[in-house]
Amino acid sequence: MGNYTIAVLPGDGIGPEVTDEAIRILDAVASRFGHSFTYQKRLVGVAAIEAEGDAISDASLEVCQRSDAILFGAVGGLPSYDGSHKVKPEQALFKLRKGLQFFANLRPVKPLNSLLSASPIKAEVLRGADLVVVRELTGGLYYGHLEPPVPGKPSEIRQTEQGKSAIDTLLYSEAEIERILRVAFEAARDRKKKVTSVDKANVLSSSVLWRQVANRVAADYPDVTFEHMLVDACAMHLIRKPTNFDVIVTENLFGDILTDEASMLAGSMGMLPSASLGTHETAHGRLGLYEPIHGSAPDIAGQGKANPIAAILSAAMLLQYSLGLKSEAAAIEAAVEQVIQAGYRTEDLREEETKVLKTQEMGQKIAAVLAQ
Ligand SMILES: NC(=O)c1ccc[n+]([C@@H]2O[C@H](COP(=O)([O-])OP(=O)(O)OC[C@H]3O[C@@H](n4cnc5c(N)ncnc54)[C@H](O)[C@@H]3O)[C@@H](O)[C@H]2O)c1
Ligand SMILES: CC(C)[C@H](C(=O)O)[C@@H](O)C(=O)O
Numbered sequence: 001m002g003n004y005t006i007a008v009l010p011g012d013g014i015g016p017e018v019t020d021e022a023i024r025i026l027d028a029v030a031s032r033f034g035h036s037f038t039y040q041k042r043l044v045g046v047a048a049i050e051a052e053g054d055a056i057s058d059a060s061l062e063v064c065q066r067s068d069a070i071l072f073g074a075v076g077g078l079p080s081y082d083g084s085h086k087v088k089p090e091q092a093l094f095k096l097r098k099g100l101q102f103f104a105n106l107r108p109v110k111p112l113n114s115l116l117s118a119s120p121i122k123a124e125v126l127r128g129a130d131l132v133v134v135r136e137l138t139g140g141l142y143y144g145h146l147e148p149p150v151p152g153k154p155s156e157i158r159q160t161e162q163g164k165s166a167i168d169t170l171l172y173s174e175a176e177i178e179r180i181l182r183v184a185f186e187a188a189r190d191r192k193k194k195v196t197s198v199d200k201a202n203v204l205s206s207s208v209l210w211r212q213v214a215n216r217v218a219a220d221y222p223d224v225t226f227e228h229m230l231v232d233a234c235a236m237h238l239i240r241k242p243t244n245f246d247v248i249v250t251e252n253l254f255g256d257i258l259t260d261e262a263s264m265l266a267g268s269m270g271m272l273p274s275a276s277l278g279t280h281e282t283a284h285g286r287l288g289l290y291e292p293i294h295g296s297a298p299d300i301a302g303q304g305k306a307n308p309i310a311a312i313l314s315a316a317m318l319l320q321y322s323l324g325l326k327s328e329a330a331a332i333e334a335a336v337e338q339v340i341q342a343g344y345r346t347e348d349l350r351e352e353e354t355k356v357l358k359t360q361e362m363g364q365k366i367a368a369v370l371a372q
């Protein structure tokens with residue numbers, strides 16, 4: 001039994017819809033296991049820009065820093081946001097990630113057996129797939145060459161004599177590469193003991209350095225099988241034979257793109273959770289930022305069509321990684337599996353002979369299983 005403070009940043013579009021369901025599940029966990037969660041809700045994204053003039057205020061960042069964990073919905077992309085403010089809603093993510101040094105983004109991909117037919121990829125290819133993408137989150141193309149790096153100002157457009165030109169710089173230091181590689185190898189030791197380091201070393205200098213550092217780190221983990229793979233080939237192998245992968249470790253933008261692709265192994269963008277971790281300690285463990293990998297999905301916002309499972313599984317990761325509550329996290333995963341197995345789906349996973357539920361109804365079903 002414990003008391004924990006969770007900063008909650010619902011955000012824009014479907015962000016608040018799916019975050020409400022993640023909270024419903026955390027409440028169900030609290031009553032079943034006797035914990036107490038205090039939620040500190042703050043504005044983020046468009047709402048924060050309009051009310052506070054920034055995508056996330058410094059006061060909200062401080063609330064996050066003082067919490068035991070951060071639950072994030074999604075930001076950006078609302079048609080109602082006219083973009084007249086200089087600041088973009090997505091800058092909230094950069095401020096959080098860079099500001100709190102969440103350099104390691106874990107994105108597990110484990111298609112549920114009862115969802116194999118919901119994926120466009122053949123069931124026999126998917127069966128047994130269980131991988132995690134370790135995405136570097138505070139460097140690379142997102143932060144460019146600015147020294148010191150300015151969160152949320154990753155690129156520059158310049159006026160030249162020939163017209164406008166724009167530049168983005170992919171910069172990595174050895175230390176940044178080494179720490180993310182170590183996260184990957186440590187994760188592999190608890191899993192199937194294989195690391196695939198993904199880069200573009202046939203073109204990019206940053207990837208050549210990435211390979212050198214990766215080889216050095218790999219030598220410290222002789223018990224882990226290690227390979228390099230070019231990112232374009234990886235995009236293909238991911239859907240050709242996903243069972244060949246265990247831990248994929250890669251640069252910020254490559255990890256962003258590969259995980260949207262990988263979400264289709266699990267059937268939908270609405271299925272993949274994530275944990276972003278750094279080194280900041282709390283009274284209960286390590287501070288982390290937990291969010292679905294998907295965005296604000298303006299095309300389905302406000303219609304009850306959003307799948308809340310990615311947010312709910314992010315809450316499970318929060319319990320596991322920041323609060324050390326492993327059985328509670330496992331109970332959420334089992335409840336999700338049971339509800340899907342029973343044939344309940346949200347719109348994105350609609351198939352014949354399934355019962356399609358609204359966002360809230362899906363949350364209620366999963367909470368009801370947890371209450372049993
Ligand atoms: N972490 C974040 O806050 C985050 C992540 C990704 C994108 N974004 C932002 O979101 C906005 C929209 O981006 P986008 O449309 O390219 O990507 P998106 O992830 O919002 O949506 C892509 C597609 O997946 C579907 N989808 C996403 N989540 C779903 C869910 N839970 N249930 C069912 N279907 C779901 C959407 O309907 C859409 O068709 C952009 O402004 C982008 O910058 C934010
Ligand atoms: C919204 C965007 C900045 C963000 C990213 O690219 O990191 C998103 O796509 C993600 O995957 O978390």
Ligand SMILES: [Mg+2]
Nearest residue numbers: 256257260293
């Ligand atoms: Mg993304």
